[in-house]
Amino acid sequence: MTRYTTPTLLPATWLVAEREIRMRLRSKSFLVSTGILLLLVVGSIVAMSIFGANQSLPKIAAVGSAVTAVEATEAFDVTEAATVEEAEALVRDESVEAAVVPSEGAVGLTVIGLDEEPRSVVSLLSVAPQVEILEPSDQNPGIVYLVAIAFGALFLSSALTFGMMIAQSVVEEKQTRIVEILMATIPVRALLAGKIVGSSILAFGQIVLIALFAGIGLLATGQNILLGEIGPSIVWFIVFFAAGFVMLAAMFAAAGALVSRQEDMNVTITPITTLLMVPYFLVIFFYDNPLVLAIMSYVPFSAPVGMPLRVFLGLAEWWEPLLSLVILLASTVAIILVGSRIYENGLLRMGAPVKLKDALKA
Amino acid sequence: MLELHSINRSFGARRVLRDVSFTVAGGRMTGFVGGNGAGKTTTMRVILGVLAADSGSVTLDGAPVTAEQRTRFGYMPEERGLYPKMKIAEQIIYLGRLHGMSQTQAKHNTENLLERLGLGERMDDTVETLSLGNQQRAQIAAALVHDPEVLVLDEPFSGLDPIAVEVVLNVLKDFAATGAPVIFSSHQLDIVERLCDDLVVIADGEIRASGSREGLRAQHSLPRFELQVGGDVGWLRDEPGVTVLDFVGGYALFDVDSEATAQRVLQRAIATSTVERFAPQVPSLSQIFKEVIQ
16 A cells, blocks of 8 residues: 655645645635725825925916916926916915916016015026935835734734634644644644744735835835835835744634634733734834834834834944844744744643643743 | 553642553554543644643653654544634545645545545535534544544543444544554443444553453353243253352343353253243443443
8 A cells, every 4th residue: 555755844844834824824814904905005195295396386377378387397286377467366366376477577578476575486487406315314204104004904813814714723723623634744843833924924925915015106106206206115114024923823722722613712812912903002102202113113923113213214234124124034933932832732632722831831 | 553651640639540551453443442531632732742741651652652653643632622604624634735745646635534424515614504413523524634643532422323323434444443442431331332443441540441441341241141941941040050040931031150060051942942032141332331440
């Protein structure tokens, strides 16, 4: 009779990971929620650009030969007026910001304002000298806030979604007792590694997809400048997320292994989800506090949110993300070691939730 | 041949297995019987290596079983478990692949087994849509998919209707015929009596009896006979060396002090009337069971 050789650790891990991915991709709720998430990202970028476009085109009225001159700049929403008086009337009733009319002067144009000099219109019509800024000021605080929330929310939602997924998958195996067959077939390490790899690939894939959609969205709506500013921090976010998620996945797997029923899962999951909320709220309340951000960017749980934000704000030296990444990777390894011990000891214990102390001891 | 040598195992202060030793011969079906909490499942988990023994060893063909060999065992745990939302064929193929089969081999074996177990039509249904009896059949396919070297089944027949029992039994017998040791536990003694070649009885974590079914019967049979004659057997009461236990008209149940006494009774019966039946009374498995677990 044929005797099959059991796969070694790596192929076994991959088989487990592949099943996790296949089953998840088959779940309609997962596909729909990913679709909604992507739509939200693209939608908010498009909304930003429409909102921005409406704001940036000042309305002016123009008369005669001035019409061609102002339309050539493509910087105005131009209303054509027949006479100078008609243009002035439009300025008076505030339906336009200013009126541009032909005149005798060197430029050949006169700008008419209501009660003060319409500077934005003037500057758009002026020939500007080369500008060089030695110490650029902070980014637009509104955008900083948005980016901070985006990183925070994305990390929280991905970590929660995929973390819960891994914990549920562990409990499912325990609850249905298939874990006994699996343990008799492949090493427990391969089972745990497969779960972590599978859900990490999914989480990572989703984040990369979101980043791509965000990038394409920014390009397509002509917000190249913003993309240039935010691009590097997105890349750092992805790198930090990858390492941070593996760490969280190990914690969620261990938490799942401590209980025997889905109903009991909250008991062991809540401490982790609470821990995940912390960086989210910190970043919402302290996005403009460099000290809090600096601390956040080195603490393993909040580094995936804190460090990319500091990179975006230009607050981080070039070596800082690397150092923080090393700290994160080291904690990931440590947590995987502890987590796999809890996981192995928890798997065959049925009944009431296992105490953390007991799972570590046995 | 799978052998257990003086296996001990405790959970905390409770000793669950005490010096458990027995043999599961290749090519034979070994029934493993015992009451609730007697230690059947723990013993099976130790065989599979899912639980470690405190002391003692499990050997296969004389050498200690390695972790690598254990992965080639087939196991059906007491608590049935398959992924509820996965298709039946898909997950049995998956389990086959975890045992190192190629996709093609696993698919071939899975389809073959599911056909034989009567689940051919349901291969693409998810497990949660199956009745309990059918889930059980799928579970047996899961234990057999990789042509295991040793098959360990915890209560494989519980919850099956008589027809399903026959179906599963035939699959298991075919499998045992390939020469692999097969051990299954059960508390349905009538089924075990009918199915198994060898028997191991466990009570309170101790092996109380083990050996071939016929051997055990012979060992535990009393010198007890049944006699049914055309006429009256009242004379039996006066026969020396005979203790009559039951007596109705031409029927008598009696113990004898020796084989010679039994022969003498038979000769006298033939001489006095027509003998319709004269037979040694073989104890049923449940009688033996009750006797040895006391």
